[in-house]
Amino acid sequence: MEMDIDIKILGPGCKKCIQVAEIVRQVIEEHGLPAQIEEISSVDKIAEFGVLSTPAVVIGGDVKCTGRVPEPYEILQWLKKYQGTPE
Amino acid sequence: MQPDNPANMPNPVANPQPAPPLAASIKFKVLTGLAGLGLWFALYWQLQSLAGYLAFSLLGLTPGSRLGEAMLFFFYDTPKVLMLLTLIVYGVGVLRSFFTPERTRKILAGKRESVGNVLAALLGIVTPFCSCSAVPLFIGFVTAGVPLGVTFSFLISAPMVNEVALVLLYGLLGWKVAALYLGTGLVIAILAGWTIGRLGMEEHIEDWVREMHINASDIPDQRLTWAERFDHGKTAVRDIVGKVWIYVVLGIAVGAGIHGYVPEGIMASIMGKQWWAVPAAVLVGIPMYSNAAGIVPVVQALLGKGAALGTVLAFMMAVIALSLPETIILRKVLKPRLIAVFLGVVGVGIMLVGYLFNIII
Numbered sequence: 001m002e003m004d005i006d007i008k009i010l011g012p013g014c015k016k017c018i019q020v021a022e023i024v025r026q027v028i029e030e031h032g033l034p035a036q037i038e039e040i041s042s043v044d045k046i047a048e049f050g051v052l053s054t055p056a057v058v059i060g061g062d063v064k065c066t067g068r069v070p071e072p073y074e075i076l077q078w079l080k081k082y083q084g085t086p087e
Numbered sequence: 088m089q090p091d092n093p094a095n096m097p098n099p100v101a102n103p104q105p106a107p108p109l110a111a112s113i114k115f116k117v118l119t120g121l122a123g124l125g126l127w128f129a130l131y132w133q134l135q136s137l138a139g140y141l142a143f144s145l146l147g148l149t150p151g152s153r154l155g156e157a158m159l160f161f162f163y164d165t166p167k168v169l170m171l172l173t174l175i176v177y178g179v180g181v182l183r184s185f186f187t188p189e190r191t192r193k194i195l196a197g198k199r200e201s202v203g204n205v206l207a208a209l210l211g212i213v214t215p216f217c218s219c220s221a222v223p224l225f226i227g228f229v230t231a232g233v234p235l236g237v238t239f240s241f242l243i244s245a246p247m248v249n250e251v252a253l254v255l256l257y258g259l260l261g262w263k264v265a266a267l268y269l270g271t272g273l274v275i276a277i278l279a280g281w282t283i284g285r286l287g288m289e290e291h292i293e294d295w296v297r298e299m300h301i302n303a304s305d306i307p308d309q310r311l312t313w314a315e316r317f318d319h320g321k322t323a324v325r326d327i328v329g330k331v332w333i334y335v336v337l338g339i340a341v342g343a344g345i346h347g348y349v350p351e352g353i354m355a356s357i358m359g360k361q362w363w364a365v366p367a368a369v370l371v372g373i374p375m376y377s378n379a380a381g382i383v384p385v386v387q388a389l390l391g392k393g394a395a396l397g398t399v400l401a402f403m404m405a406v407i408a409l410s411l412p413e414t415i416i417l418r419k420v421l422k423p424r425l426i427a428v429f430l431g432v433v434g435v436g437i438m439l440v441g442y443l444f445n446i447i448i
Contacts, residue, residue: 014219043419044295047226052188054220067188067215068322 005035005082010046011055017041019069020055027075035079113314120317124174131170138163157347164384165339168258172251172335172380173328179213179250180323184316186213188224195233195241200284203237208276211244218246218413225420229292230299236284242417243433244276247408251331252379259342259387267444268400275404275436282432283425291425331380338384345388355393364398365441369434372405382406396448401441409433 007024011017021039028035040046049058053067057075064070064078141162142148148155191214195207216224221242228238248269256265289297311319358364386399409430418426 012219012222014217043222043226044299047223047230047299050227052192052220052224052227053215053217054223067217067220 003034005033005079006060007035007037008049008058009037009039009055010049010051010058011039011041012043012046013041014054016069017055020057023069023072024057024075027072027079031076031079033079033083113312116314116317127170127174131167134163134167134170138166153347157343160346161339161343164259164343165336168255168335168339168384169328169332171254171258172331173324175250175254176327177320177324180320180327181316182213183215183323184311184319186210186215188214188216188227191241192228192231192233195228195237196231198233198237200234200236201281203234204240204277204281204284207233207237207240207280208244208248208273211241211276212248212273214241214245216245218410218416221413221416222419225417226296226299229296234284235289235292236280236282238280239283239429240276240280243279243408244273246410246413247276247404248272249379249407251327252383252403252407255335255379255383259383260390264396264400268403271400271440271443272404272408275408275433275440279432279436283428286428288425288428291422291428293420293422296420331378334378334381335384338381342384342388345385346391349388349392352393354389355395358389358394358398358402360395360398360445364395365401365438365445368398368402368441369405369409369437372402373409373430373434374411375406376410376412377406379403379407395445397441397444397446400444401437404437404440405434408437 007028009017009021009024011020017039021037024037027033028037046054046056049056049063051063051066055069056066057064057070057078059078060082065074138159142155142159143150146158148158150156150159191210194210195203198206225238225242228241229235253265253269256268358368382403386394386403390396390399414426414430417429421429
């Protein structure tokens with residue numbers, strides 16, 4: 001059985017954070033990846049990840065990028081790497 | 088189910104350096120960049136005559152008439168400022184790809200206070216910063232051992248001394264006023280941060296922040312290729328110029344109206360050199376929330392109508408640096424007394440700058 005990938009999107013709710021959540025959803029849908037997305041907007045929780053600038057993307061507990069909106073191909077690469085499938 | 092079980096991860100230090108599938112070669116990027124720069128300069132030097140042609144030949148307005156002069160001003164200043172903005176924002180975007188907040192924190196964490204205040208104010212200019220992440224940044228800095236005063240120097244300088252304000256000041260008021268703004272902005276950030284540090288207000292940070300333990304070296308340093316840095320510049324132009332162009336156009340339109348229709352000297356009575364003008368400008372400026380793009384063109388027009396430079400600088404700094412939304416955001420991590428001290432110290436600094444320039448100019 002495949003396990004869901006744990007994705008967290010950190011951001012207090014500004015425009016860019018919403019954009020990131022949209023892009024991540026798109027990538028997951030497009031490639032049919034099993035994933036759980038959690039959007040975290042409370043600043044103390046965000047700070048606990050050691051993140052200094054939002055939006056940030058956390059996959060399987062690893063902070064992947066901060067302070068910018070990642071490209072879809074980057075997100076796909078992070079997800080594939082996490083799953084252990086060769087690109 | 089254990090979602091963050093890392094067992095099926097082949098490479099825990101995942102730090103991908105992907106080449107975009109359709110990446111143009113770096114050579115191509117540099118060449119198109121140079122061609123664009125050439126085109127930029129060619130167009131920039133023609134703006135004055137283009138504006139004259141638009142206003143007087145195409146629209147048939149009379150040179151020297153009120154409407155004619157207002158339109159000339161609008162047709163010349165709008166493209167000039169937008170072109171300058173595009174070029175500088177691109178450059179700063181590439182530059183900022185070298186200065187992540189994480190790296191800035193690393194630089195500031197080991198520093199003594201006075202040196203730290205100067206460094207923090209300078210890094211505030213080049214480190215990417217958005218007021219919506221002021222809180223995580225504050226927590227990240229303070230818990231990593233950056234002194235409170237040094238953190239404030241950064242938090243004051245980052246919004247106040249920004250490339251959009253500097254470009255607009257340079258484009259509309261000349262390099263001297265831009266340099267004054269840069270210089271005094273840095274001095275305020277350094278001294279206000281230093282003062283807050285001296286006051287020893289660490290216990291006025293909210294308790295839950297002081298109890299937090301965060302692993303500061305969590306995030307791997309992202310290494311970027313030059314192609315990616317150029318992309319950062321492009322993103323910055325899309326984000327920043329895409330957001331502020333409308334304020335620039337509106338601001339210059341209002342400014343052009345003031346230029347053409349408001350009588351000379353009218354501002355001298357309310358934004359002149361009276362003793363109360365500077366504090367009044369700061370008090371009015373704090374709750375006003377505008378970005379530099381909207382405020383500078385109006386300020387330029389006010390100066391033309393007899394407002395004093397010191398008063399106007401103070402007003403502008405209060406609008407840009409002391410914004411109410413950011414203060415409300417910071418309230419989550421600062422107790423009311425520290426918020427009051429922050430507003431007070433920065434406000435006094437801005438007023439001193441205002442008085443100083445009203446006296447010497």
